Amino acid sequence: MAINLKPVDVAVVGLGAAGGVAVLPLARAGLKVAGIEAGTWMDPAKDFKPDEIHNNVRGLVTTVPKAKKEIPTFRTSPDAQARQGATHPMMNAIGGTSIHYHAQSWRLKPWDFKSRSETIKRYGASLLPQGSTLEDWPVSYEELEPYYDTVEHEVGVSGKAGNIQGTLDPAGNVYEGPRQREYPMPPLRTCDFLDHMHKAAVSLGWKPFHAPSAINSQPYRGRAACAYHGYCDRGGCHVRAKNSTCFTTIPEAQKTKNLTVFDHAQVTRIVADGNGKVTGVLYIRDGKEYFQPAKVVLVSSYTYENTRLLLLSKSKAYPNGLSNNHGQVGKHYFGHWDAQAGVGVTALFPMDVNTWYGAMLSQGVVVDEWADDSFDHSGLGFIGGASLCSFMEKHPIAAASMSTFGRAPAWGSKWKQFVHENAGRWTTSYLQTNSFPYENTYLDLDPEVKDPLGDPVCRVTSGPKENETRAAVYAQNKMEEWFRAAGAIEVVKGQPFGPALSTHTYGGTRMGDNLETNVVDRWGFSHEAPNLGMLGGSVFGTSGARNPTLTMQALAWRTAEHLSKNWKAIAGS
Amino acid sequence: MASDEISRRAVIVSAALVPVVALAQTATPSALSDAQLRLVAAFVDRLIPKDELGPSASESGVPVYINRALGDYLAGEKTAFVEGLEATDALARRTQNAAFADLTAAQQDALLTSMDNGSAEGFPTARAFFSRARRLALEGMFGDPYYGGNKNFAGWDLIKYPGPRLATSADDQKMGVEIKPYHHSAYGSADHGH
Numbered sequence: 001m002a003i004n005l006k007p008v009d010v011a012v013v014g015l016g017a018a019g020g021v022a023v024l025p026l027a028r029a030g031l032k033v034a035g036i037e038a039g040t041w042m043d044p045a046k047d048f049k050p051d052e053i054h055n056n057v058r059g060l061v062t063t064v065p066k067a068k069k070e071i072p073t074f075r076t077s078p079d080a081q082a083r084q085g086a087t088h089p090m091m092n093a094i095g096g097t098s099i100h101y102h103a104q105s106w107r108l109k110p111w112d113f114k115s116r117s118e119t120i121k122r123y124g125a126s127l128l129p130q131g132s133t134l135e136d137w138p139v140s141y142e143e144l145e146p147y148y149d150t151v152e153h154e155v156g157v158s159g160k161a162g163n164i165q166g167t168l169d170p171a172g173n174v175y176e177g178p179r180q181r182e183y184p185m186p187p188l189r190t191c192d193f194l195d196h197m198h199k200a201a202v203s204l205g206w207k208p209f210h211a212p213s214a215i216n217s218q219p220y221r222g223r224a225a226c227a228y229h230g231y232c233d234r235g236g237c238h239v240r241a242k243n244s245t246c247f248t249t250i251p252e253a254q255k256t257k258n259l260t261v262f263d264h265a266q267v268t269r270i271v272a273d274g275n276g277k278v279t280g281v282l283y284i285r286d287g288k289e290y291f292q293p294a295k296v297v298l299v300s301s302y303t304y305e306n307t308r309l310l311l312l313s314k315s316k317a318y319p320n321g322l323s324n325n326h327g328q329v330g331k332h333y334f335g336h337w338d339a340q341a342g343v344g345v346t347a348l349f350p351m352d353v354n355t356w357y358g359a360m361l362s363q364g365v366v367v368d369e370w371a372d373d374s375f376d377h378s379g380l381g382f383i384g385g386a387s388l389c390s391f392m393e394k395h396p397i398a399a400a401s402m403s404t405f406g407r408a409p410a411w412g413s414k415w416k417q418f419v420h421e422n423a424g425r426w427t428t429s430y431l432q433t434n435s436f437p438y439e440n441t442y443l444d445l446d447p448e449v450k451d452p453l454g455d456p457v458c459r460v461t462s463g464p465k466e467n468e469t470r471a472a473v474y475a476q477n478k479m480e481e482w483f484r485a486a487g488a489i490e491v492v493k494g495q496p497f498g499p500a501l502s503t504h505t506y507g508g509t510r511m512g513d514n515l516e517t518n519v520v521d522r523w524g525f526s527h528e529a530p531n532l533g534m535l536g537g538s539v540f541g542t543s544g545a546r547n548p549t550l551t552m553q554a555l556a557w558r559t560a561e562h563l564s565k566n567w568k569a570i571a572g573s
Numbered sequence: 574m575a576s577d578e579i580s581r582r583a584v585i586v587s588a589a590l591v592p593v594v595a596l597a598q599t600a601t602p603s604a605l606s607d608a609q610l611r612l613v614a615a616f617v618d619r620l621i622p623k624d625e626l627g628p629s630a631s632e633s634g635v636p637v638y639i640n641r642a643l644g645d646y647l648a649g650e651k652t653a654f655v656e657g658l659e660a661t662d663a664l665a666r667r668t669q670n671a672a673f674a675d676l677t678a679a680q681q682d683a684l685l686t687s688m689d690n691g692s693a694e695g696f697p698t699a700r701a702f703f704s705r706a707r708r709l710a711l712e713g714m715f716g717d718p719y720y721g722g723n724k725n726f727a728g729w730d731l732i733k734y735p736g737p738r739l740a741t742s743a744d745d746q747k748m749g750v751e752i753k754p755y756h757h758s759a760y761g762s763a764d765h766g767h
Binding site: 049050051052053054057058189191192193196227228229230231238239351352353354356357358392396397399400401410411412413415416417419420423424 | 619620621622624626627646682685689707708711712714715716717719720728729731732733734735737738739740741743745746747748749750752759760
């Protein structure tokens with residue numbers, strides 16, 4: 001029998017990038033919030049080291065017991081047997097994956113929110129991706145803009161505006177939607193290689209700019225500026241310059257005394273009453289089961305676990321899983337076609353590029369002409385494209401594991417000679433392709449594989465996509481052009497195979513006005529269970545051609561603010 | 574700007590690297606036998622031989638790295654790795670009538686080539702084992718010396734990696750200039766357990 005806890009106003013399941021932001025407006029509004037997190041606090045002095053074996057080879061910052069025991073299974077067709085991989089892409093900790101992410105902090109484009117109607121308008125319905133379940137979002141860029149602005153300032157984002165209220169500035173991204181004001185901090189430091197790539201892009205007639213990032217380019221709100229030490233990837237920041245929610249919004253919310261953090265607490269079910277309202281969550285801590293009653297539950301445990309938790313939470317009112325009486329939970333899922341999906345381009349230069357240090361994608365130069373609908377797609381046979389990013393930070397084992405580009409064997413003295421000359425001369429790039437939901441791609445519960453509690457893990461089915469493959473290949477050719485213009489002597493392009501388990505996944509509890517095809521409404525609340533809200537990538541209807549975190553955070557803030565302003569209507573009496 | 578620099582440095586100093594003492598490895602029994610270690614040394618020395626560019630893998634502690642890893646973090650992999658070593662030696666005895674470690678460099682290279690391209694007869698997992706052994710050799714050679722390999726920073730010097738630091742300047746990111754190597758482990762500059 002579960003131990004009953006003192007009721008709270010709002011239970012937030014998962015204190016990562018999204019939940020860790022939502023707690024702040026809730027706590028400021030005076031609501032009593034329980035932040036329930038499977039992981040715990042990490043200590044920058046002890047846990048974050050400039051050590052490739054610790055961070056990257058062994059994944060000791062990211063590999064944590066809970067996530068490891070519930071890795072989703074994966075298959076590429078409904079007829080295939082889904083298999084479980086070795087690692088979960090996400091982690092459990094206070095701050096979640098915002099601890100070790102690359103921190104590029106983008107706003108999606110106005111086009112991303114209405115890709116369907118804009119495509120039909122400009123090219124006709126025949127260019128819509130075949131088999132896709134694409135809808136316009138119920139929210140426009142313009143409606144989300146104030147929340148983007150709030151989060152950029154609360155979390156702390158460095159960048160250069162390209163469009164302030166319609167005035168374009170080519171130092172920033174001229175393809176972005178209009179913003180009300182400049183970023184709170186300038187972009188991270190540039191350096192020789194980035195200047196070199198910038199110049200090469202300009203020589204092609206493109207408009208490169210420095211990536212926006214949730215990393216301090218200068219001291220901000222009592223935290224230090226980036227030290228560019230080069231161990232940002234899969235590591236946390238030793239000087240707290242990366243604005244992970246454990247350093248920013250969560251401690252800020254704790255100051256109000258309205259947020260109580262429950263760590264090491266693994267939520268197993270969301271409980272609903274006979275009328276279809278949720279009443280709280282069950283969690284396990286140190287082998288004991290607790291029931292946390294709450295007037296409202298916000299679920300922010302990442303795409304896979306958001307979906308799994310709903311499907312596992314069956315009740316009289318929801319026999320097929322919470323908020324799933326229309327069969328939409330798990331549908332419209334999709335992964336991002338990025339480096340994790342094989343969309344890579346690597347180059348060898350005739351000179352040392354010295355990309356050892358830096359701050360991963362956040363210290364990067366981006367080209368956006370070949371993303372979204374920034375170019376004419378007539379006759380191309382696809383919509384979307386990809387953002388192209390050239391960036392800093394390379395670790396020694398990865399550097400020595402380089403492709404020999406067919407110029408040397410893979411071991412022995414000739415190989416030694418090759419890596420001696422070339423380990424400092426190669427670099428790679430990061431491409432993110434606009435990705436869309438499809439009928440052949442969805443999440444459900446695995447019929448066989450279970451976690452140690454006996455609950456089925458999430459099963460990912462992700463079929464082939466012609467639109468994204470074409471867009472990715474098109475963008476890879478543009479990246480090759482950029483590297484060649486910068487003087488690369490060899491360029492190798494990856495084979496886009498499509499996303500498997502990824503840190504960029506979307507849908508499963510999609511947001512939309514139509515309750516026949518969407519799980520949550522335009523505010524992020526369930527169409528079926530009125531006091532259940534969903535946060536994170538699981539509500540997205542499109543990916544954009546860029547990292548999702550800032551959009552998750554803007555939406556999380558908006559959902560939380562909507563809740564506090566409409567408390568009685570949503571929470572009931 | 575100057576005050577920004579000062580406050581940044583202050584924070585960096587306060588988050589100084591973890592003291593070596595706190596993380597010193599305690600002595601654990603060797604995962605591999607002396608004979609197995611001799612085979613590992615011979616194997617990795619063909620991947621990363623001693624030459625005019627610097628010391629070999631075994632001179633740089635790569636077998637120490639592999640032995641330690643199989644004793645702790647990779648303990649679950651030890652059985653499979655030892656089976657791979659035994660199969661390598663069996664292949665050497667079958668085709669060359671001698672233990673792998675006793676073959677000439679040219680014979681060892683021929684044998685490793687057959688493993689690398691999957692043509693080694695009677696050793697169906699040769700390719701996977703070769704690839705895993707190569708991967709572990711790279712980890713030992715180019716990883717932090719704290720783990721037992723990369724002795725005297727030979728791996729980092731070979732590829733001209735200037736070493737981990739807690740902060741870098743714009744000058745450290747310049748192209749076309751030699752960045753002065755910083756011979757420090759992430760865990761301090763002592764002998765890293767050698």
